[in-house]
Amino acid sequence: MVKRRGRSKNKGLKMQTRVLARELCFGEGPRWRDGALWFSDMHDHQVMRLVPGAAPAPVVSVPGQPSGLGWLPGDQGGDLLVVSMLDRRVLRFDGRDLTEHADLSGLASFHCNDMVVDRNGRAYVGNFGFDLHAQAQPRPAELICVEPDGRARIVADNLLFPNGTVITPDGGTLIVGESWGARLTAFDLLDNGDLANRRTWAELPDGAIPDGICLDEAGGIWSASPATNECLRQVEGGKVTHRVAVDQGAFACMLGGAEGRTLFILTAAESDPERCRRKRSGRVEAWTAPYAHAGLP
Secondary structure, three states, rough: OOOOOOOOOOOOOOOOOEEEEEEOOOOOEEEEEEEEEEEEHHHEEEEEEEEOOOOOOOEEEEOOOOOEEEEHHHHHOOOOOEEOOOEEEEEEEEOEEEEEEOOOOOOOOOOOEEEEOOOOEEEEEOOOOOOOOOOOOOOOOOEEEEEEOEEEEEEEEEEEOEEEEEEEOOEEEEEEEEEOOOOOEEEOOOOOOEEEEEEEEEEEEOOOOOOEEEOOOOOOOOEEEOOOOOOEEEEEOEEEEEEEEEOOOOEEEEEOOOOOOOOEEEEEEEHHHHHHHHOOOOOEEEEEEEOOOOOOO
């Protein structure tokens, strides 16, 4: 989640999407799993589950404000992991009880945000680095790796608001959106969970910034860009192949649905917590993409 910066070039354009849900506070961290879209209604402190054609239903309340979601592998219990932003923790939900999986307060510079969980159960968690809502001076932040047993360590630093993160289908590359750097940054993902060989995967164009991101089967990355009211697809090197306009900030996206080609876009007119709770402008929107989902999350 990052505030919109400046005026959107898409203001006033007709939406290309269909609306699946309205009157949310602020949706983040969408994930497709078991025939449903899971997401965090961040400023309403709820993890939600949306079966297409039905209304979103609450899964679990998170007092510390939920963001990134993921699941442990089946042989580790298959439990839901949830980033608790304000207290900088990763929580574990077994369907009944919400417990602490990892305390990141000694590692994260500021509020935690998005997360991806790899096939081994390692969770990679970003954070703001600075007090965004107080309009503090931006500062670099860390990407934190949480082992399945809850041990945590910093695996990359000097990132400008590390946010949405994906892992390629072969498990060999992790790519994180640096919202304040307006770029997608790639790392080799090593067998022990460490990261190496940092490089720029793509720069975002025309004032766009990556918030939530997802990966498709043709190797493209979709970035939700709240600054330009759109989701855009890029291939490695930065070429933009598709742009999907919405009429308010696009903060997160996920490919899913029956064939994996539904691009779910979480939008809102505001990102400030109090205004979000008052206006409830959050929506889940959808658009049919040319390629299906791939990789993680």
